Amino acid sequence: MNNAASRKSVLLDVKGLKKYFPIRRGLLQKTVGLVKAVDDVSFFLNQGETLSLVGESGCGKTTTARCILRAITPTAGQILLLDDGEVLDVATAPTSRLASLRRQMQMIFQDPFSSLNPRMTLLDIVGEPLLVHGVGNVQERTDRVVEMLRLVGLRPEYMRRYPHAFSGGQRQRIGIARALALNPRLVVADEPVSALDVSVQAQILNLLLELQERLGLTYLFVAHDLSVVKHISERVAVMYVGRIVETAPTEDLFASPKHPYTEALLSAVPIPDPRLRADRIILQGEVADPANTPPGCHFHPRCKYAQAICREKAPALEEIAPDHFVSCHRARELSLRGVARSTA
Amino acid sequence: MPTDARPLLSVRNLKTSFFQDEGTTKAVDGASFDVAPGKTLGIVGESGCGKSVTAQSILRIVDRPGRIVEGEIVLTRTDGSQVDLARLDPNGAEMRSIRGGEIGLVFQEPMTSFSPVHSIGAQLIEAIMLHNAVSSKEARRRGIEALRSVGIPKPERRIDEYSFELSGGLRQRAMIAVALSCDPRLLIADEPTTALDVTTQAQILDLLRKLQRERGMAIMLITHNLGVVAEMADDVVVMYLGRVVEQGSVDEIFHDPKHPYTKALLQSIPSIESVPRLRLATISGSIPHPFNRPAGCPFHPRCAAAMAGRCDKDVPRLQELGNGRRVSCFLYQ
Numbered sequence: 001m002n003n004a005a006s007r008k009s010v011l012l013d014v015k016g017l018k019k020y021f022p023i024r025r026g027l028l029q030k031t032v033g034l035v036k037a038v039d040d041v042s043f044f045l046n047q048g049e050t051l052s053l054v055g056e057s058g059c060g061k062t063t064t065a066r067c068i069l070r071a072i073t074p075t076a077g078q079i080l081l082l083d084d085g086e087v088l089d090v091a092t093a094p095t096s097r098l099a100s101l102r103r104q105m106q107m108i109f110q111d112p113f114s115s116l117n118p119r120m121t122l123l124d125i126v127g128e129p130l131l132v133h134g135v136g137n138v139q140e141r142t143d144r145v146v147e148m149l150r151l152v153g154l155r156p157e158y159m160r161r162y163p164h165a166f167s168g169g170q171r172q173r174i175g176i177a178r179a180l181a182l183n184p185r186l187v188v189a190d191e192p193v194s195a196l197d198v199s200v201q202a203q204i205l206n207l208l209l210e211l212q213e214r215l216g217l218t219y220l221f222v223a224h225d226l227s228v229v230k231h232i233s234e235r236v237a238v239m240y241v242g243r244i245v246e247t248a249p250t251e252d253l254f255a256s257p258k259h260p261y262t263e264a265l266l267s268a269v270p271i272p273d274p275r276l277r278a279d280r281i282i283l284q285g286e287v288a289d290p291a292n293t294p295p296g297c298h299f300h301p302r303c304k305y306a307q308a309i310c311r312e313k314a315p316a317l318e319e320i321a322p323d324h325f326v327s328c329h330r331a332r333e334l335s336l337r338g339v340a341r342s343t344a
Numbered sequence: 345m346p347t348d349a350r351p352l353l354s355v356r357n358l359k360t361s362f363f364q365d366e367g368t369t370k371a372v373d374g375a376s377f378d379v380a381p382g383k384t385l386g387i388v389g390e391s392g393c394g395k396s397v398t399a400q401s402i403l404r405i406v407d408r409p410g411r412i413v414e415g416e417i418v419l420t421r422t423d424g425s426q427v428d429l430a431r432l433d434p435n436g437a438e439m440r441s442i443r444g445g446e447i448g449l450v451f452q453e454p455m456t457s458f459s460p461v462h463s464i465g466a467q468l469i470e471a472i473m474l475h476n477a478v479s480s481k482e483a484r485r486r487g488i489e490a491l492r493s494v495g496i497p498k499p500e501r502r503i504d505e506y507s508f509e510l511s512g513g514l515r516q517r518a519m520i521a522v523a524l525s526c527d528p529r530l531l532i533a534d535e536p537t538t539a540l541d542v543t544t545q546a547q548i549l550d551l552l553r554k555l556q557r558e559r560g561m562a563i564m565l566i567t568h569n570l571g572v573v574a575e576m577a578d579d580v581v582v583m584y585l586g587r588v589v590e591q592g593s594v595d596e597i598f599h600d601p602k603h604p605y606t607k608a609l610l611q612s613i614p615s616i617e618s619v620p621r622l623r624l625a626t627i628s629g630s631i632p633h634p635f636n637r638p639a640g641c642p643f644h645p646r647c648a649a650a651m652a653g654r655c656d657k658d659v660p661r662l663q664e665l666g667n668g669r670r671v672s673c674f675l676y677q
Contacts, residue, residue, distance in 0.1 A: 056541035057512075167630040197390040197631065198568065202612040202624035209621065224541065227571075227614040231622060250620040268546035269616050270571030274594040277575055282550050283543045286511050339616050 010082065011218050012045040012068070012186060017077035017091070019063050023291060035291045037063040038074070039242035042317065045186070047082075050212065050219040052229040052250075054265075055239035058287060061222045064239070065188050067091070068220065069105055070098060081105070081186070103133055106179040110191035112171035116163040122149065123159040126177045133182060148177040152207060169200035176207065180215070190222045205231055226269050230254060235323070238262050241288045241298040244317060248324040255338045258326040260303045263336040281337075297329070305330055350420055351378035352530055352562050353402070358415035358430070360394075360401045369634040371397040371410065373586035376662060379530060384556065384563040386577030386594065388570060390609075392631050394586040395566045399532050402564075403443050404434035421446065422529070445475040448523035450516075452535035457519060458507035464491075464518050465503035468525055475526040490521040495551060513544035517551065524555060531556075534566045549576060570613055574598055579668070582606050585632070585642035588662055592669040602671040604649045641674070649675060 018040055023033040038060040045051050053061040067074040070090050079090040083104060090101060106129070109115035116125055126145045130136065136144065146156040152173040163171055172192060179187055189208070193201040209232065211217060223229050229236055230250060237247040238261065246259040257263045267281040285302050288294055294301055300310040309329050317327040328334075360372040372394040379385045387395045400406045402417055417429040419442065432439040443449075451457040459467060468487040469480065478486070484503070491499035494517040507515055516536065523531060533552070537545040549572065556563055565576055573580055573594070580597040582590045582605065590603040601607045611625040629646045632638060638645050644655035654674050662672040 056543060167633075169630050198570070199390060199609060199612050199627040200630055202614070202626045205614065206623050206626060209623065225614075226542070227616040227618075230616055230618065230620055231614040231624065233620065254616065254620075264543060266616070268542040270545075270549070270569065270575040271616065272570040272574045272598065272610065272613055274574045274577075274598050280546050280550065282546055286513065287541075 009047050010044050011047040012082070012220070013078075013080040014044065014064075014068065015042050015078040015080070017041045017064065017067060017079065018075045019060075019067055019072065020075045033291050036242050036293060037290055038067065039290075039293075041077075041239070041242070041244050043237050043244060043247055045218060045220060047185075047218055048212075048216050049234045050221055050232055052221040052223055052233035052236045053239060054223055054226060054229050054236055056224060056265075056287060058241075058290060059239040060242040060290070061239050062190055065107075065190055065220060065222050069107060069188055070101065099133065103182050104184055105186045105188065106182060106184040108172075108175050108179045108187060108189040108192045111195050112168050112175055113195075115175055116171055118163055121160050121162055122154075122174055125163070125174060126159075126181055129178060129181045135182070144181060145177075148181050151180070151211070152177045167200070168196050169203055172196060172200075172204050173207065176204075176211070180211065180217075183215075184217075186218050186220065188220045188222070191224070192221075193228060194223070194225060201228070208232065226254075226266065238265065241293060242290055243298060243327065244325075245299065245328070246324075246326045247317070248321075248326075252321070252324055257336050257338050258320060258324065258331045258334070259299075259328045260305050260334070260336065261299045263338070266339050267337065269339075297327075305334055352381040352420055353379040353564075354416070354418040355398070355402070356416040356418070358398065358401055358417065359413040360397050360406055360410060361413050362410040364409055367635050370586050370637065371634070372401060374415075374662075375581075375583065375586070375588050377581045377588060377591060379562050379564055380579070381529065381562055382556070382560045383578040384565055384576050386573035386580045387564065387566045387583060388568065388573050388580060389583035390568055390631055392585065392634060393583040395583050396534055398583075399449075399534050399564070399566055402429060402532065403447060403449060404429060404432065404439050405443070419446070419530075441475065444471055444523075444528075445526045446529055448526065448528035448531045450519050450523050450531065450533040450536045452538050458515065460506060460508060463504050463506055464510070468503070468518075468522050471522055472525050486525065487521075490525045491518065493555070494518070494521045494524070495547075496521070512540055513547060516540060516544075516548055520548075520551065520555070524559075527559065528561060530562045530564065532564045532566070535568070536565070537572060538567070538569070545572075552576070570598075570610065582609075585634075585637060587642060588670070588672060589643065590671045590673075592667075596669060602665070602669075602676060603643075603673050604647045604675070605643045608646075608648070641672075 017038055019038040021035040021037055022031040025032045041064055055061045066072050068079055074091045080087050081090050123145050126148050127141045130141045149156045154173050193204050221232055233250050235249050236253045237244050240261050246262045264281045264283050283302050288298050296312050297310045297315055300306040315327045315329045317325045319325050320331050356376050358372055358375045362369040362371055375398055389395045401412055412430050418426050419429055420426050465487055469483045472483040472486050488499045488503055496502050496517050537548050577594045580594050581588055584605050590606050608627045612627055627646050640656040640658055641660050644650040660672045660674050662670050663677055664670055
């Protein structure tokens with residue numbers, strides 16, 4: 001494997017992705033408005049890397065992830081996936097191509113309790129993607145399930161048991177085994193550790209890092225917890241009300257954020273050290289309603305650096321340093337506060 | 345004992361069990377701690393450690409088939425007299441005047457803790473009129489004042505809205521307004537920010553700190569988030585499977601942890617300040633099911649420092665190390 005060459009090649013390129021949900025009212029179900037859940041989102045994902053999509057509830061990160069998997073059909077935009085040397089647009093791919101596309105892309109869900117069918121054994125759960133895609137015979141599928149369970153650190157003897165016999169962390173391992181059974185190249189993990197206890201969360205994060213190294217996986221990691229994001233990602237994209245406000249390599253984004261929202265988000269994370277009770281940036285007001293977004297920059301009503309132009313014109317995503325993209329009119333002049341790197 | 349050093353609330357050897365057909369679950373199994381007036385006590389632990397049941401026991405709202413089996417919960421009342429809440433009738437007049445009066449409560453999920461068919465105001469006014477002899481007009485005025493004090497914009501209008509019309513952050517503010525409407529001296533906050541986004545969480549924590557400064561009330565903050573505890577608490581109690589494993593000042597707990605569980609927990613949390621893509625230290629295994637509580641020290645199967653023949657046989661006592669520092673581990677006995 002030539003790692004050096006494949007590392008830099010783009011696996012997924014999302015361009016101008018939009019997903020609007022209609023608001024229907026009345027007897028005739030007339031469309032009276034649009035919820036702009038994802039509003040012109042562009043980013044790319046290199047082969048073998050982890051990109052985290054961060055943001056608060058309602059910012060459109062999960063909708064973006066679901067569009068990429070074509071679980072929902074986007075309103076506009078391109079989702080270009082590199083598939084066997086040819087580039088394919090997931091957003092407009094015919095239904096007949098979807099099955100083969102989905103072998104390349106799998107999902108790990110947030111809630112390990114509701115994402116596993118309680119009436120299926122581990123063998124059925126982990127083997128189901130193989131069955132759906134018609135892989136191998138019964139014996140080959142069972143062998144693959146055994147292999148997958150070992151891979152995620154579960155004992156294969158357990159494969160005749162049902163999910164209720166397992167703890168939250170173990171169930172999340174089952175979900176990971178199911179996602180990896182088809183040998184996908186892109187894994188979309190939607191908040192995979194947020195339902196877990198702290199002591200178990202660390203085990204799952206380590207497992208995800210280890211599997212990535214062993215199998216050369218590419219992760220799109222959707223999360224709201226910035227400390228988790230820092231641990232898992234190479235690059236981070238911050239979303240606010242349907243738009244990406246900043247994308248940068250992890251270290252750069254945390255040390256020197258360029259967007260005021262990123263600054264506030266980083267500042268709001270409580271640090272587990274009582275000696276570092278810093279004065280936080282407390283954002284005023286509420287997150288904008290995606291059905292009724294403010295004009296100009298979506299963040300301007302809460303931004304302490306906002307000027308007249310921010311109220312009128314939406315800023316474009318610009319590269320202001322190598323690999324560091326920001327969508328803010330004042331990105332070049334502001335000097336914002338990041339998170340100090342601990343010496344430990 | 346000098347009067348001003350007397351704890352506002354003193355919990356001693358509290359045991360609360362749930363008696364089910366499948367067996368008895370010892371949700372809280374001998375918890376002891378004090379809440380000092382005007383201070384914040386953080387109670388930390390993972391799921392199943394008994395932190396919420398401890399709060400429910402103090403308020404005497406433990407659901408059937410659970411009940412307090414043993415122990416004392418001594419509250420020092422406004423007039424200086426002391427009362428053992430564990431001995432009161434949960435539905436009696438005295439307990440009802442304390443619950444929501446002297447002790448306020450904020451739950452985790454503001455969506456489910458409000459009634460969806462009554463306006464915020466109706467629920468707020470009900471609480472005020474229950475604990476104070478005031479007219480409904482006066483109660484409404486106080487209700488609007490309470491909403492204003494927690495930073496809800498246009499409280500005159502918001503008071504007639506329903507909980508589903510408010511955002512998560514505003515709903516949690518309204519919940520705090522209800523809890524504070526009767527001027528409690530102790531506020532029990534059970535995971536008050538867990539359902540909220542980080543920037544909203546920062547707003548709510550800031551609000552709690554401000555209200556505490558203004559009113560001098562004590563806060564018992566129950567959470568699994570060590571960051572929130574580090575930020576808010578003066579003293580910390582760490583619980584594991586129904587038992588207090590360690591307690592001390594917030595600085596001691598985070599910078600000089602004694603119990604192997606506290607140490608491991610602190611090492612396993614991802615920090616925003618660490619190097620990216622670093623492997624985290626982990627605690628092996630997972631939290632046992634309450635029916636399969638290990639014998640001896642409940643943490644011994646996952647403990648790196650467990651001593652065979654000791655930790656798996658005997659239960660360690662909560663040992664006083666001086667200066668309010670207590671730890672329950674054979675390494676220190």
